[in-house]
Amino acid sequence: MKNKEHTRQVRDTVVKKFKAGFGYKKISQALNIPRRTVQAIILKWKEYQTTANLPRPGRPSKLSAHTRRRLIRDAAKRPMITLDELQRSTAEVGDSVHRTTISCILHKSGLYGRVARRKPFLKDIHKKCWLKFATSHLGDTPNMWKKVLWSDETKIELFGNNAKRYVWRKSNTLNTPSPLSNMVVIASWFGPAFLQQGQGRWLKLMGRWMEPNTGPFWNLMESAKDLRLGRRFVFQQDNDPKHKAKSTMEWFKNKHIQVLEWPSESPDLNPIENLWKELKTAVHKCSPSNLTELELFCKEEWEKISVSRCAKLIDIPQATYSCNRSKRWRYKVLT
Known part of the structure; x- marks a missing residue:
């Protein structure tokens, strides 16, 4: 020695x-x-070309070159794999190392832990429908979009938002398909609606959906009545199976309500999503401690939304808005 x-x-x-x-x-x-x-x-x-001492690599790695390559390969193929899982996999082959060691190896290869970006679970047919919807409405006037009564459901959790998922990915690879966390529409608790004249009534979704005197149908008619719409509006809804049921469509037909044709898996095209974000932020600041307070704060914050805010979302040229948003989502899922 x-x-x-x-x-x-x-x-x-x-x-x-x-x-x-x-x-x-x-x-x-x-x-x-x-x-x-x-x-x-x-x-x-x-x-x-020198006899001087060169920078030294320090303590030899506890992991062999083969194990390091295996770690990098596993993280690249399975972006959502956790450090604990990688640690267990290395221990199975006889190499017991700390999580920090594994993290450093992945960082040296260019892989960093990032929050997985959410996107709709789209198929090719969905992308084509989105583009068709955008191009078919390019010639619509602003007055047409002012008549649309936008609706949606959402889920507001008592304690914070849905958990974030971290993925291993390299820099400048945000829009690659593999690190994206698929988002599926979840059954919701509440379902209001709004248009340029303001927001409609707040409805807590409980019991049967198809009860015409107490369910969303009643809420729709009461919201239209409060906003003094009469029959001069177009109703927007997503393609949830209960929304497209035969009995539902017959009810719209009997009430002479025009329903906007809507592409599937397209929450990003609905301007009510902007209100959802603002509503959830405001409710979260109120810090509800139980479900009763949660419902109360939701109603209060929903009623605080100004008419000018609703009008601003609708005043955006919707044809350009829809087309641009569709192309942006198509870029996300195709790149």
């Missing part, structure tokens, strides 16, 4: 004698140092 290294002067002398034509053996005898040491000094000088 080497106790100390030779001085810079000795190393320079070895190189000087080598340049003068001395062989490894003669240099070793002249300076009284091992032949292997002479050889190492010469090889280092040939490669780096």
Whole structure:
């Protein structure tokens, strides 16, 4: 085991004698140092053109090169794999290391933990329908969109929002398909509606959906009545199976309510999503401690939304809005 290294002067002398034509053996005898040491000094000088000490890598890695490549490969193929899972997989092959060690290895390869971006669970047919919807409404006037009564359901949790998912990905790869967390529409608790004149009534979704005197149908008619719409409105709804049921469509037909044709899996096209964001932020600041307070705060914050805010969302040229949003989502899912 080497106790100390030779001085810079000795190393320079070895190189000087080598340049003068001395062989490894003669240099070793002249300076009284091992032949292997002479050889190492010469090889280092040939490669780096210096005899000075170079930056050292530090303590040798506990993981073999094969295990490191395996970790990087697993994280690249399964972006949602956690450090705990990677730690267990390395322990199974006999390499027990800390999570920080695994994290450093992934960082050196360019993989960093990032929050998974959500996107709708789209198929090719959905993308085509989105583009068809956008192009078919390019010629619509602003007055047409002012008549649309927008509706949707959402879920507002008592304690914070849905949990974030972290994924392993490299920089500038935000829109690649693999690290994106698929978002599926979830059954909701509440279902209001709004248009340019303001927001409709707040409805807590409980019991049967298809009860015409107490369910969403009643809420729709009462909201239209409060906003003084009469029959001069177009109702927007998503393609949830209960919304497209035969009995539901017959009810719209009997009430002479025009329903806007809507592409599937397209929450991003609905301007009510902007209100959802503002509503959830406001309710979260109220810090409800139980479901009763949660419902109360939801109603209060919903009623605080100003008519000007609703009008501003509708005043955006909807044809351009829809087309641009569709193209942006198509870019997300195709790149």
